[in-house]
Amino acid sequence: MLPTITNIKKNLFVTGIPPDRCYSQIVIESTKPLSHTSQQLPHSYTLTIPRVNLNMPAETIQVYDGLLENINLKEKNNKVTVTIFFAHPTIIDRLSVANPPYQLIINFNRYFLEQLFWNKLVIIDPGHGGDDNGLRGPVGLWEKEAVLSIAFQLRKILELSGAKVWLTRQGDENMPAEMKIKNLQQQKAQLYIGLHLRKGSGSQDGGFALTIPPQEKQIEKLAADIGLELAKKLNLQNKGIHTDDGLSALGLPAIVAETATITNAVEEGLLRNSHFQWRTAQAIYNAMIKYFYAKTQS
């Protein structure tokens, strides 16, 4: 009996100390140990596994975790090739677990991202809180709860990249607007992200929208990139980029994302799902990579 590949998992693996701490990890599970050869190119890594069955569809698995883009699976005459595409320089190591469940583990070092986010301070401002509930979904989800969950996920992924994160609230509370602005100005952060949800014009209306200060070219690019990433990761409609003079008053690069429409029952359901919250955070983070990278080039 040939070994069978039963599953391919992807996750972030954390160990050690920065700047060699966080890895994008791919785990190939099989019924018996796998023999394989590998080839590394500037933006891809291919494993060739002869004499094996594939017990899953031979297709492309989306990753887009900031480093890895996707995994391409091919199967022909009991030979499987697994090609992993990555967007930035990385150091790859692999190891095998020799007891059931048999695993072939491939670690992609995220040092490029850790260097990029090192010493960056990002403010995440989950909207509303306390007496201010924000919008309410048709099944009863409050905006203040949903945006806080997304904020926690975004903080986690940023901290894994070595960034410092300041949350304007960590629970069900609210800071008076004047005090919040004063605090924001004192933080000397590189970026402010306000998190809100959209109100649809009817029960069927859905999607996400972004608000930026006027005449800020780099923030406009960030908003466009967040739009592309959210559309790709969440498959929601892009309701465009709006401008608000009030954001200029914060005195730091600022953007507000209404990441979904809470008045739409389908999107309200998605907003309760922690995997959806994680994908939302990851989309914003992926756009931030481009933003901070562009800053190192200018």
Ligand SMILES: [Zn+2]
């Ligand atoms: Zn709001």
